[in-house]
Amino acid sequence: MVRTPSPHPPRLRHSRRSSFARRDSNLALLGAVLTGAVLAFALLLLVVQRVNPEFGGSLRGATADGLAPLIAIARLPVDVAQHAGTLVGDHLRVVERNRDLERRLQEATKRAAITDQLAAENHSLEQLLRLRRPERRLVTGAIASAVSASGSERTALLSAGLRNGVRPRMPVLAADGLAGRVTDVGQFASRMLLLTDGSSRVPVKVLRTGWTGLAVGNGGTLLDFSFDIASGTDRIRIGDRLVTSGDGGLFPPGIPVAVITDSDSVPPRARPVANPAGLGPVMIEAPWLPPVEFVAAVPAGDESDLPRRPPPGAPAPTAPAAPGSAVAP
């Protein structure tokens, strides 16, 4: 940009060069300031998002609304191809599958009789104990279509939204097992986080051993099962089933989540039982435990029917004990 001196009169050259140079440098400065402001604004958004993760949720939900019809159309050829593939596969394996199923049915019938007996016994025992089990409440059904183009998150769009009663956080269940949870809602559509997303954590337990842990998504096709070893004599085996433990109160307990496929790696790997790439119809349930609203209540007094040691003959107190000395039941 530096020009060689020209034979023009110094006054003219000076004024022309300086005006152009000034304009250039002004423009460059303005551009740099604008760019800086743009970046600062974006970073500010990010900070707001960190402080309040709910920020912008409604806008994201509205985009889901706008995208849902587009995706429904774009899904058609994919669905047809999948369906055709399934049909062909089914025909090829129908005989051996039939034999396998018949064998399993016989085993299952035997087991079902025992299970019915146990269930009835369990029910009567629960009645005796007056155990309160929260009921699972179905909110709505929907079609889920997974979105796999982005490497940074594993999400799916659901064909139900605020109008159907869907709210963020609600668990989403597929036919085979747990699918994920709702993150953003729009009026007619919503977005869910799949189990395989890198930020997905589901409290699970191993059905066989009862060990608890977390099924952690890693962005791929499998889940990591992170757990504390609870026993020195047993270990995780291939084929162990992971079900939700109910910890945290969001997912109802006992829902199939994954099956261990690799027990040697650390942490063990598990394959989700509901294929995240082809969820199809799903159910959206309300969070399992109702939200707790704590109210001021009188602490429980001493148990009147228990023998009190210090003065054996003293009358049982009728007034509630001081909070510090209350005996929790």
Added chain:
Amino acid sequence: MSRIGRSDTPARIAIRHLVPACSVLAATVLMMAPLPLAWGVMPDFALLLLIVWARIQPRLLPPWAALLLGLFADATLGLPFGVLATLYPLVVVLARLGEARLESHDLLIDWGFAAMLLFLGYLLAFELLGFAGRAPALAPMLAQAGLSALAYPLVTAVAARLQRWLVGAEG
């Protein structure tokens, strides 16, 4: 490019100014295609187009436009607001700086530069997502960055076709 800025109706000029941004928007929506695949295996066409446009038509894609595109992409992909809104303007600025430094337009050099931007961008997006409280897994993101780098010639061809259309359309 010399024909840009000739006598034109304002509508045509407006359309011409909108084409780069609109192509990035379309690519963002394309990224939402419901493919039954478990890994993020679609190249990041939006980011690639952004890099290409920032190099061949920097005046039609200033950083503030990249900010708006990033906000739209954040909303569309369901990311915390500010992740792509930070990434896109930064990538545009870096692409402009690179354009000013690199003299020639050799395909391999351009390709290598774009790949470097992609990997840097994905690493930055990984950090930003973690900062916003949605820490993702790194491996699939790097896989997608690699795949996007492979798709560079395709996206360049598309952008070149659009560019030729832009210049020749008014005839």
